[in-house]
Amino acid sequence: MPIRRVAADVRAGPGGARREAEAAIRRHEASDLNAYIAFDAGALRRQADAIDDAVSRSRDPGPLAGVAVSVKDLYGLEGYPLRAGTRRALPAWSEGFLVMSLRRMGAMFTGKTHTVEFAFGGVGLNPNTGTPVNPWDPVEHRVPGGSSAGAGASLWEGSARIALGTDTGGSIRIPASATGVVGYRPTTGRWPTTGVVPLSTSLDTVGMLAHTVEDLRYAFRAIDLPARAGDEPDDPDHAVPEGVPGLRIGVPSSRLWTDADSAVAAVVERALAELRAAGADVLPIEAPELDEAGERYLSGSIVQPEFVEFIERELPDWIPLLDPIIGTRLEAAAGVPALEYVAAHQHRRRLSARMHDRLAAERIDLLATPTLPISPPPLSALARLDAYRKANRAMLSGTCPASMLDMCAISLPVGLDEEAMPVGLQLIGPARGDLALLDRAAAVEAVLGTNLDRLGMPPRVSNGSGRYRAGSEARG
Template sequence: MLPTLDTLRARLADRRTDAGELLASCLARIEDRGGEGARVFPHGASPAARAQAEASDAMRRFGVAGPLAGIPVSVKDLFDVQGETTRAGSRILSGAPASRDAIAIGRLRAAGAVWVGRTNMTEFAYSGLGINPHFGTPANPFDRAAGRIPGGSSSGAAVSVTDGMAAAGIGSDTGGSCRIPAALCGLAGFKPTAARIPLQGAVPLSTSYDSVGSIAPSVACCAALDSIMAGEPELQRCEERSLAGLRLAVPSSIVMDGLDAQVAAAFERAIARLTAAGAVVKEVAFGSWQGLGSLGEHGGLVAMEAWSWHVGLIKDHAAGYDPRVLARIRLGSQNSTAEYLRMRALRSELCLRADDELQPYDAIVCPTVPIVAPRIADLEEESAYTSTNRLLLRNPAIANMLDLCAVSIPCHAQGDAPVGLMLMGRHMSDRRLLAIGMGVEQVVSQTH
C-alpha cells in the first residue's frame, strides 16, 4: 500500500523520517537498473533535489514547514522548472533551462515540495497511450512482464508514484492525460476545471482544453495538491461528503459502450457498493452529449490549437517528431479560421447546456476508460494504435470538452488489472467533487 501525503506529512512532523531519507528512497528506486527509472526519468533526477531536501530539513529544524515540506513530487516534462530544460517528451525542444517556474510549479515549490525530477510523457502530450519512441515507454506496474501501457500522456507521472520514485506526480490533462494513467495504473487522478489553475509556464497542447492535474495514491492527496496549485485553502477530511442521498447519474450513451469484462464487473461492484451506502443512482440521457462528435471533426479544437503552436517547429523539424504525433497535429491544418470560430462557439453552447443538465445531480459516475491496459507490443500496428487511443480518450475527454472537473478512483479488487471509476462534476465545482470523491473512495476501493 502506497503511503499517502497525510501519512508522509505525519512522519515528517514527528521526526520519524526526514526529507533527505524520503528523497534517498526515491532516488534508489530511480537508479535501480532492474526497474523503470530510466524510462520514467529519462533525463535523470533533478540536479537540485538533494539541495532542496537538505534545505527542507534545515527549515523544519527551525520550525518552518509548508504544507508539502519535504514531500518528493515528480513533474511532467511539459512544465517549466527553474534551472531545468523543458522538453515535453520530445528531442526537438532542447534549448536553454527555464528562467522561472511555471506558476503551478512555483506554488508547489513555495509549499515545500521537493522536485524529484521530470517525468516521461507522450511527445507533446498528444496521445492517451503513454508510448514514447524517443525515450522509451514506462511499463505499467500490473503484469509488468507482459509490458502493458501505462496510459498517457502523463505516463511517467503515474509510474513514478506506483514504483515509489515520488509520493505524487504533477501532470496535465487535455483529454484524460492524468485520469487515464491513473485508472490503468491503480491510482487516483484529478482533472480540475481548466480555469482554476494557471497554465503559464506549461507547453500547450490545446489552450481550450488544457488543465493542470495530479496523480497520487488517494483522492485526498490529489485534493491537497490541487488546493495549493489553485491558491485555495486545503480541503479538510471533515468536508468529506456522506454518500447517503448522493445523487449519481450514469450516462445512458457513449461511456458504457464496449466495456471489457473486467471493467464491467468492477463498475457493477462499485455501483452496488455505492447504492448500499445510500447513494441514489439513476441512468440519464444527456442531450448535450449528442453534439460532442462535431467537436472532434478533423482533430477538433485540439488539433487546430496544436497546429497553431507547432507549425513553425514542424516546418524546420518535422523529421524529429514521433510520426504518429505529427500526423495528429497536422490534422489541424485542414480547418479554416471560420471553422475554428464555429467550433469554439459550438463548444460554449454545449458547455452551458451540459451545466444545466447536471444541476439535478451531485456527479456523473462511469468507468474512466472502457478497457484494462493492453500490451505495448500489441499497439505497434497503426490501426491498433489509433483505435485503442480513441477508445481510451473517449470517456475522460468528455470532461475536457464540456469544461467539467473529474476524478478517477481505483475500484478493482486486489490482484486484478487496475480499473478506474470516474466522477464528473459541474464547472467550478471542484472542491465539492473532491469531497464527494473522498467519500466514494472509502466505499469502492478494493485494492487493500
Template structure:
C-alpha cells in the same frame, strides 16, 4: 531514523506525517527515492533527475522541520513533474527530439515555484508522449514506461503523463503532476490504479508549461489518496486548505451516464463499473442511469471532425517545428498532428460553439444532481508492441482511451478518477460543472471511502 518497510503503501499525507513528526528526514527520504529510481529495472519513468536541487531543498526542509516551522502540510514531500513543466536551468524537452537542444528555462514554472514555496521537493521530470499529444503513453524516440498493474506482457502506461503515473505507482515519488488536455492526468492515473484530478480551466496557472491546446490545457495532481489531491490542489491553486465535509450518503444524487460512454467496453471494465455503481447504491447513494443528450451530441460532433479542436490547436501551435522536423517526430503523434492541419475554421467555430452551448445545457438541465459518473476508460491497457508500429491499431486504441475523458475537457468540466474495487486498472470517473473543484474533491472523498470499504 529508518524508512518504513511498507512506505510504498503510504500516501503523500502519511509520508508528511512521518516527516513532520521527525520519524524520518527529508534528506534520507530523497536519497531513498533516488536509490530506487537508479536501480529501477524496467524502462525508467524519469527523463531528468534534478538531484542537486532536490538535496538542497531536502536540507532546507529538514532544518525547517527540526525547528517545527513547516511551509505547508507537505513540507519535505518529494514529487515528480511531467516534462512539460519548466525547471530553472533545465531544458523542457516535452518528449520531443525537436526540442532537446532548446535553451534551458530561466525560471521555474509558476506551479513548480508554488510547490517549492510549500516545501515540496522536486525529484525530477518524467516521461511524456511527444508534446503531450496521445492517450496511450508511448514515445518511440524517448521512453515508454510500462504499465505497473498488468505484468503479463508489457502494456501501455496511459498518457500523455505516462512517467508521472508510473513513477508514483512504482513508489519512485510521493506524488506527481501532469497536464490534462483530453485525459492526460486521468488516463495514466486510471491505468496505474491512482487518483487523478482534471482541474477546471484557469484554476491552476499554465505559466511555464509547454502548451498543447490552450483552450483545454490544465494542470493536475496524481496521488494515492483524495486527501493528497486536496492538499496538492490547494497548493497549486493558491487557495486555502479545506477539511472534508462529511456527506450523508442518502443526500448524494448521481447520474450514471450511459450511451456511448459504455459502448465497446471490455467485459472486465463493464462488470467492475457495474459492481462499483451497485456498491455506491447499496450504501445509500441515489443513482439514476441515463443517456445524456449533451454528451452524446458533443461526442458525435468530435467524431465528425477528426477529434476537432485539440489537434487543430496543437498543429497551429507547433506547425513550424512539425513542417521542418517531421522526420524527428514520433510517427503516431505526427499523424495526429497533421490531421489538425486539415480542420477548417468553420469546423472549429462549430465545435467551439457546441462546447459552450452543451456545457451550459448540462449545467441547467442537471443542476439538481451532484455529479455524473462513468468509466474513466472503456478498455484495459493494450500491449505496447501492438500499438507502437501500427498506425491503424494505435489510432483505434488511442481513440478509445481518450473517448470518455475528453468529454470533460470539451464540456469544461472538472473531473477525477478513482480506482475501482478490483486488482485490474479500472477507474470510475466523476465529473462536475467547471469551477466546482473543491466540491468535486469533497464528493470524491466520500465515494472513495465507500468504494474502498
C-alpha cells in the same frame, strides 16, 4: 503514509526531508518501470537538506514539506532540460504556477517523467524517449496510458507521492486508470497553465495524480485556496454532506458505457452497487451532450489547429522531427477552416450550458462512467499505425467529453478486469465545483477503499519482502 502525515513529520524535526529523499532514491534505483526521462538524486538531496535546515531554524517550510513530486516532461523545472517527449531539448522554459506553488509549500522534485511527444496521444507510447512499463502485467510490456505516461509508474515505484501531469482530453485520468492510481482534472481555467508546453490553449489543464483521493484533496486545497484568495467562492463547495448517503450519482445513457468492454463495465457497475448499498442514490440520466462532445473532440477541429499554430509559430524546426505517430495526425489540421474552428468552440459552449442545466434540473451531484473503455493493451499490439490509432481513440473516448464541456473530473481505481489490469471509475462534476467533487470523491473512496484495498500491489512492484505479489490476489 498520507502526505499530510509526511509533511507533519518533516515539519516536526530536522532530518525528515532527507529521510524521505533517500527513500525515494532507493526505490527509484530498485525500479525497472522506466518512469523518468531524468532523475537527479543529488538535486533531490540538496532540496531535502534545505527543507531540514529551515526546520532547524524554526521556519515552517510549508504544508507539503518534504513531499516528493515527479514532474511530467512538459513542465519547465529548474535544473532540468525540457524535451516534451521530443528528440532534442526545447529552448529554456521557465517554471510556472503549479511548480512554483509546490516549491513555495515545501515540496521537493524528484525529476522529469516521460510524456507522449508534445502530449499528443492517450496511449502513452513514445518511440523517441521510451515508453514506461505498466506495473500490472508481470510478463508483457503494457502501455501506461498517456500522455502523462510516467506519472503513475513514478507513484508505484515509490519515488514520488504526487505526480504532476497535464490533461487536455484525459491525459491525467487515462494513466491514472491504466496504472491503478487517482488522477484529477481541475475545471478548465481553474489554475494557470504557465510554464507548460501547450497542446490546446482552450482545453489544457494542469493537475496531479496520487495514490489516494485524500492525498489529492489535501494537496489541491493547499495550492488552490491561496491562489484563489479574494475570488468568489464556488457555489457547490459549501455544505457538502459527509459520507455518501444522499449523494446523487447520475449514470448517463451514453457511449461512455455502451462502448466499454463488458468486463470493464462490470467492475465499475459493482463499485456503483456498493455505493448504492451505502446510501448513495445511483440514478439513470439522459446525457446526449457527452456523446456529442466526445465526437467533437475526436474530430480534431479544436486541439489539432491550436497545436499546429503553436508549433509553427514557436518551434517550426521541430515539424520534420516529429514521429510519424504524431506527424501524420497533424496533416489534416492545416485543412480545418477558420469558420469550422470558431463554430466548434461555439457549439461546445452550447453543449456545456445544456449539460450543466440538465445536472441542475435533475439535482445530480456528479456523473459516473468507466474512465477507460478498454484494458491497457500490450505495446506489441500497437506496432501497426492503424492499431495505434484505434487504441488511442478508444483510450481518449471515455475522458474527452468532460474536457470539451469544461467540467472537472477524477478517476479512482475500483478493481481489476479479466486481464488483471486496473479499472477506473470516473466521477465528473460541474465546472467550478472542484472542491465539492474532491470532497465527494473522498467520501466514495471511504466506502470503496483505496487502490491498495481494491487492487493490492502490482506484480512488478516488490511487496517489501523481495518477492512479487500477483494482482490477481486482490479483490475486484
